[in-house]
Amino acid sequence: xxxxxxxxxxxxxxxxxxxxxxxxxxxxxxxxxxxxxxxxxxxxxxxxxxxxxxxxxxxxxxxxxxxxxxxxxxxxxxxxxxxxxxxxxxxxxxxxxxxxxx
Amino acid sequence: xxxxxxxxxxxxxxxxxxxxxxxxxxxxxxxxxxxxxxxxxxxxxxxxxxxxxxxxxxxxxxxxxxxxxxxxxxxxxxxxxxxxxxxxxxxxxxxxxxxxxx
DNA sequence: CGCTGGTATCAGCCGAGGGTGATGTGACAA
DNA sequence: TTGTCACATCACCCTCGGCTGATACCAGCG
Numbered sequence: 001x002x003x004x005x006x007x008x009x010x011x012x013x014x015x016x017x018x019x020x021x022x023x024x025x026x027x028x029x030x031x032x033x034x035x036x037x038x039x040x041x042x043x044x045x046x047x048x049x050x051x052x053x054x055x056x057x058x059x060x061x062x063x064x065x066x067x068x069x070x071x072x073x074x075x076x077x078x079x080x081x082x083x084x085x086x087x088x089x090x091x092x093x094x095x096x097x098x099x100x101x102x
Numbered sequence: 103x104x105x106x107x108x109x110x111x112x113x114x115x116x117x118x119x120x121x122x123x124x125x126x127x128x129x130x131x132x133x134x135x136x137x138x139x140x141x142x143x144x145x146x147x148x149x150x151x152x153x154x155x156x157x158x159x160x161x162x163x164x165x166x167x168x169x170x171x172x173x174x175x176x177x178x179x180x181x182x183x184x185x186x187x188x189x190x191x192x193x194x195x196x197x198x199x200x201x202x203x204x
Numbered sequence: 205c206g207c208t209g210g211t212a213t214c215a216g217c218c219g220a221g222g223g224t225g226a227t228g229t230g231a232c233a234a
Numbered sequence: 235t236t237g238t239c240a241c242a243t244c245a246c247c248c249t250c251g252g253c254t255g256a257t258a259c260c261a262g263c264g
Contacts, residue, residue, distance in 0.1 A: 014113030
């Protein structure tokens with residue numbers, strides 16, 4: 001039952017700041033300091049969001065001395081793409097099919 | 103600038119009940135009464151969620167006498183699929199690219 | 205017309221979660 | 235070791251949004 005966890009991923013991506021972080025990480029791997037200057041958010045706030053992204057499986061951490069690099073996981077994005085494609089296909093084939101009013 | 107509205111769509115899909123509604127509507131067009139018996143939610147609650155889904159452009163209404171049928175818009179799902187695919191591709195090509203620590 | 209059933213709207217409650225300051229931890233440099 | 239920097243954790247406030255009961259609206263039917 002893969003679909004049960006999807007609303008959580010969407011809820012995670014539904015925050016504007018987190019979505020911005022994801023788009024930034026899609027272009028290059030960054031550490032918290034870079035994200036602070038890119039987004040303008042506080043370090044504490046970013047740390048909280050990174051924890052959420054990490055627990056959602058969207059991001060991997062890569063310690064580098066005192067720094068912590070965050071790397072996006074393309075597989076998850078590709079999986080979501082496939083889920084949406086399948087759902088769109090289901091909706092297309094079911095076009096016009098409606099249940100009778102009781 | 104398409105990407106600016108995306109977090110809103112994700113926030114809409116991030117609610118478990120709304121996601122269930124979307125998956126149900128992907129299979130067949132339904133009216134509120136059907137959704138009430140499928141989800142077990144109250145009519146008022148469902149009406150609120152349908153308004154959110156409609157305003158997000160995910161769903162179209164189709165009045166049929168006293169009933170209101172809701173139809174999923176596959177184009178939106180397909181668009182999201184494409185966005186995720188592009189983002190995954192960007193992340194893949196940028197793999198290993200990391201900004202230097204300041 | 206009045207009644208009934210399907211939906212939408214309104215006002216309000218309340219818990220989840222985003223934002224913040226203070227503080228803890230761990231790694232490098234002098 | 236001591237100081238500093240990067241990051242995580244904690245406690246707290248406060249807003250947003252999901253859920254609800256009451257109620258208004260609208261289409262069909264007698």
